[in-house]
Amino acid sequence: MLPNLTYLRLSYNAFTGAAPEGLGELTQMKLLQLQSNRLTELPNIPELDESLYSTSTFVTDCGVPSAFDEPLECDNCTMCCNANEDCYPQEDTQIAEHLGLSYSTFAALLISCFIALSCIVALSLYLFSKRKNRGNALTTSTVRRLEEDDKYALS
Numbered sequence: 001m002l003p004n005l006t007y008l009r010l011s012y013n014a015f016t017g018a019a020p021e022g023l024g025e026l027t028q029m030k031l032l033q034l035q036s037n038r039l040t041e042l043p044n045i046p047e048l049d050e051s052l053y054s055t056s057t058f059v060t061d062c063g064v065p066s067a068f069d070e071p072l073e074c075d076n077c078t079m080c081c082n083a084n085e086d087c088y089p090q091e092d093t094q095i096a097e098h099l100g101l102s103y104s105t106f107a108a109l110l111i112s113c114f115i116a117l118s119c120i121v122a123l124s125l126y127l128f129s130k131r132k133n134r135g136n137a138l139t140t141s142t143v144r145r146l147e148e149d150d151k152y153a154l155s
Contacts, residue, residue: 003028009033010037012037015039016039018041032058036081057079058077058079
């Protein structure tokens with residue numbers, strides 16, 4: 001291939017299948033944009049220097065919703081584009097990065113914690129109301145019985 005190639009923009013070309021393995025051998029690469037193709041696999045491409053182009057240094061179709069059954073795996077990508085042609089930086093939240101979780105796993109964990117907390121609050125409120133009624137001598141059923149007794153009481 002071309003070992004001194006530094007800029008490669010192959011976006012919107014309708015390429016399909018796996019990207020050539022030779023892309024991983026381009027050590028002088030500064031900018032690589034492959035989004036809006038149908039590439040299903042990428043070779044191991046060394047991390048590109050983001051100082052010149054920031055997040056547009058290495059762009060592929062690794063976003064969600066994906067145009068594929070499974071989103072393209074790209075660990076070194078700096079920006080991911082999705083099926084709607086929206087592109088966003090591939091960054092993890094600080095918490096997700098600290099815990100070693102992906103966005104989807106972190107979101108599922110967050111939703112699960114919210115549901116668990118809601119169940120605990122609902123159970124606590126139920127037990128509190130049950131205990132409150134138990135301590136009250138005149139519960140609803142007791143009041144009904146007293147009212148029925150009053151109907152049949154001799155005056």
